[in-house]
Amino acid sequence: MDMLWLAAHYPQWALQYFCYRNELNQSAEVLLYDPKSLHVLALDAGSHKAGVTVGMSLSTAQSLTPSAMLAEFDASTNQQASDWLCQWSYEFSARVVPLRCALVHDAHKDGQSSAKLHVDEFVCNTLLLEVSSMALIFDGIDKLIEQYAQRAKTYGLEVSLAIGKTPLAAQLLAQQSSVMAEVTQSESLNPDKSHALLSQLPIASLPISRFLRQSFLDIGVTSFAALCTLPDKELGRRFGPKLLQLLAKISGALPHPLTYFEPEETYLQKLSLLYEVELMQGIVFPLGRMLKEMASYLKQRQLAIQQLKLTLIYRDSERSQLDIIIQYPFAEHRSDNLLSLCRMQLERVTLYQPVVEMVISVDKFVPITIANDNWFGPQQAAQGQRSEKALRLMALLQARLGSDKVKGLLATSAHLPEESWQATDLSATSQEHRPVIKSLQQLSDLGHPTTGLSVGACRPSWLLTTPEMISIEMIELLKGPERLQTHWWQEPAICRDYYIASHQLGGLCWVFKDSRGFFLHGWFG
Numbered sequence: 001m002d003m004l005w006l007a008a009h010y011p012q013w014a015l016q017y018f019c020y021r022n023e024l025n026q027s028a029e030v031l032l033y034d035p036k037s038l039h040v041l042a043l044d045a046g047s048h049k050a051g052v053t054v055g056m057s058l059s060t061a062q063s064l065t066p067s068a069m070l071a072e073f074d075a076s077t078n079q080q081a082s083d084w085l086c087q088w089s090y091e092f093s094a095r096v097v098p099l100r101c102a103l104v105h106d107a108h109k110d111g112q113s114s115a116k117l118h119v120d121e122f123v124c125n126t127l128l129l130e131v132s133s134m135a136l137i138f139d140g141i142d143k144l145i146e147q148y149a150q151r152a153k154t155y156g157l158e159v160s161l162a163i164g165k166t167p168l169a170a171q172l173l174a175q176q177s178s179v180m181a182e183v184t185q186s187e188s189l190n191p192d193k194s195h196a197l198l199s200q201l202p203i204a205s206l207p208i209s210r211f212l213r214q215s216f217l218d219i220g221v222t223s224f225a226a227l228c229t230l231p232d233k234e235l236g237r238r239f240g241p242k243l244l245q246l247l248a249k250i251s252g253a254l255p256h257p258l259t260y261f262e263p264e265e266t267y268l269q270k271l272s273l274l275y276e277v278e279l280m281q282g283i284v285f286p287l288g289r290m291l292k293e294m295a296s297y298l299k300q301r302q303l304a305i306q307q308l309k310l311t312l313i314y315r316d317s318e319r320s321q322l323d324i325i326i327q328y329p330f331a332e333h334r335s336d337n338l339l340s341l342c343r344m345q346l347e348r349v350t351l352y353q354p355v356v357e358m359v360i361s362v363d364k365f366v367p368i369t370i371a372n373d374n375w376f377g378p379q380q381a382a383q384g385q386r387s388e389k390a391l392r393l394m395a396l397l398q399a400r401l402g403s404d405k406v407k408g409l410l411a412t413s414a415h416l417p418e419e420s421w422q423a424t425d426l427s428a429t430s431q432e433h434r435p436v437i438k439s440l441q442q443l444s445d446l447g448h449p450t451t452g453l454s455v456g457a458c459r460p461s462w463l464l465t466t467p468e469m470i471s472i473e474m475i476e477l478l479k480g481p482e483r484l485q486t487h488w489w490q491e492p493a494i495c496r497d498y499y500i501a502s503h504q505l506g507g508l509c510w511v512f513k514d515s516r517g518f519f520l521h522g523w524f525g
Contacts, residue, residue: 004132004191006093006145007170008152009160009178010085010125014101015042016157017081018071022274023289026156029068033058041073041103069274073103080270085127086261087297088155092138092148096261097128097167119242120207121249121256123171128258131163145189162188164198167258168250173197176205198250199225208246212239224250263301267294267362276315276354280346283312283355288339290360295335303365304331308342313357324349329425330395331366337392344399415484416494417463417521458500460510460522467512467519475501475511475518484512500524 010016015032024030031052032042038058047068052061062068078101089096102124129148131141138144145161152159160178164170176197177188187193201224203216221227228247236244248254269290277283287310298304308326326342398406407423414420480499496512498521503509510522 002132002165003130004141005164005167005170006129006131006141006148007123007162007164007167007174008089008127008129008148009123009162009171009174010099010127010157011160011178012042012158013085013099013125014073014078014081014103015044015071016155017084018077020156021271021289024069029065030071031058031061031065031068032071032073033061035072044068072272074272075104077270077272078104080268083261083264084293087263087300088151089127089129089148090261090263091300092144092151093129093131093134095130095133097258098261099127100124116209116211117240117242118209119212119240119246121168121246123168123175123207126171126174128167128171142189162194163191164194165191166250166252167256168246169194169198169252172201172205172207172250176201199223199228203227206246208243212243215239267297267360267365269294269360271358273356273358276356278351278354280349280351283346283351283358284339284343286358287342287360288335290358291338291342292335294360294362295333295338298333298365298368301365302368304328304333304368305338305362305365306331307362307364308338309361309363310342310346311359311361312351312355313359314353315356316353319353322349322351322355327398328395329398330392331369332395333368337395341395341399344396348402415486416496417459417484418465458524461525463510463522464520467521469516470511470518470520472518474504475509475520476504477501477511478508481513 015030018024018032019026019028019030027046028044029046030044031040031047033040040052040054040056040058040061042054043052043061047061047065050065052064052068058070062070082098082101086096086098100122131144134144135141138147141163145163149159149161160174162170162173162177164173173188173194188197203213203222203224206213206224206227216222216227221230228251232244235247245254249256271286271290273286306328308328310324310326312322312324314321324346326345328338328341332338332341394406408425409421410424412420412422477499478501481497482499483495483497485495486493494514496514498510498512501509501511508524509520510524511518511520513519
């Protein structure tokens with residue numbers, strides 16, 4: 001099967017991405033302008049009806065649409081928008097060729113000294129996807145195209161699609177289909193009709209300089225088909241070899257080297273706020289949109305994060321930016337959990353100035369782990385595993401109280417009970433560490449015999465921080481003694497005889513006797 005390319009032409013993608021990121025209505029009036037020249041670069045349909053045009057001065061445009069929102073064109077944000085398009089398009093094809101912004105390209109071309117014979121090998125504002133290898137996955141290319149168009153619509157993006165047997169042919173057809181009749185747009189998605197549609201392309205749609213277009217029109221060449229009928233030798237002599245290479249790549253006579261999109265090993269997302277935020281509560285709403293977008297990124301790659309860096313940039317550039325490290329101890333990838341844990345940790349942060357910009361970044365990922373949804377099922381308890389609900393609860397406790405206030409327990413090799421455990425970070429405890437402190441009920445559930453209260457069969461679930469002296473009249477010894485003592489080389493030497501006893505006030509307790517008398521050390525649950 002021949003390789004097929006799906007081209008997606010986004011004429012207003014930079015402006016529409018701005019509206020999507022800030023959750024603006026599609027009917028909102030927005031002007032994208034150049035901060036240096038203060039000229040309009042892109043505009044919405046409403047502003048166009050009011051008389052605003054591309055290239056108009058910002059002051060004139062504002063007089064025509066005083067209620068329009070102004071959006072400053074930023075090259076870094078533009079690159080972020082391009083990466084975002086590639087990231088969700090990556091779900092439809094493993095070979096995605098990033099688009100090139102016409103605004104940046106035109107500015108670069110204008111700076112060139114000799115552009116009379118300029119020939120480009122890429123159509124601006126047009127994304128490329130190789131789809132022939134994805135037909136089986138989507139049960140046909142038609143369904144792939146349908147799902148892709150629907151996804152673009154949900155993001156509020158205006159897109160024109162076309163299928164071609166070469167990258168350049170698909171791009172040119174997609175660009176031209178935005179101005180064609182509806183019947184022709186449907187034909188542009190039929191690969192069998194791509195050659196006929198290419199022949200009808202006007203010279204003005206080719207990625208060549210204005211000088212070349214006018215030169216062809218002067219000699220009566222108005223279509224791509226008419227251009228291809230001219231002798232190659234004469235075309236190369238008069239207009240240079242790059243024009244011949246362009247025609248050969250459109251037809252497929254020459255291969256077209258492409259640079260494919262590759263997901264970054266790190267994640268970075270930047271958002272310029274439409275208003276100044278003075279309270280931390282105002283950060284949560286735009287942060288939720290950013291985390292939702294990142295969650296989609298994580299789900300697509302089956303990744304999760306344990307740490308997120310949130311940078312808040314103040315209005316006053318002289319004040320240092322605020323860097324906040326958000327911890328996810330058990331690795332998270334879902335947007336709601338990402339936001340809830342982040343929100344709790346942000347409650348302890350104070351803003352010292354209004355915030356105008358937000359950046360989230362992640363430099364390390366971990367694979368997604370699927371946890372059992374039972375709290376303490378027999379199999380999970382035997383293996384020391386934690387359920388998903390238990391992990392979520394512990395993560396919430398850490399976010400609310402702080403990681404230094406919530407700890408896990410690990411067993412040590414010490415003989416004395418108060419030294420046989422140590423506190424550690426919850427994320428450091430793993431399923432290899434099995435519980436060593438068990439109650440009678442837990443032992444029974446795990447199949448251990450509890451009749452007769454055999455020595456060493458159980459340990460209390462509640463161990464007192466400091467043993468308390470107790471009178472022998474207050475307890476009734478049931479089983480023991482079990483001698484526990486320090487190693488011979490340790491000083492001071494400690495030797496204790498432990499008993500399981502019944503307390504006079506009720507309850508099963510753990511006591512020991514040494515040279516000073518009896519001491520209460522724990523309670524059984």
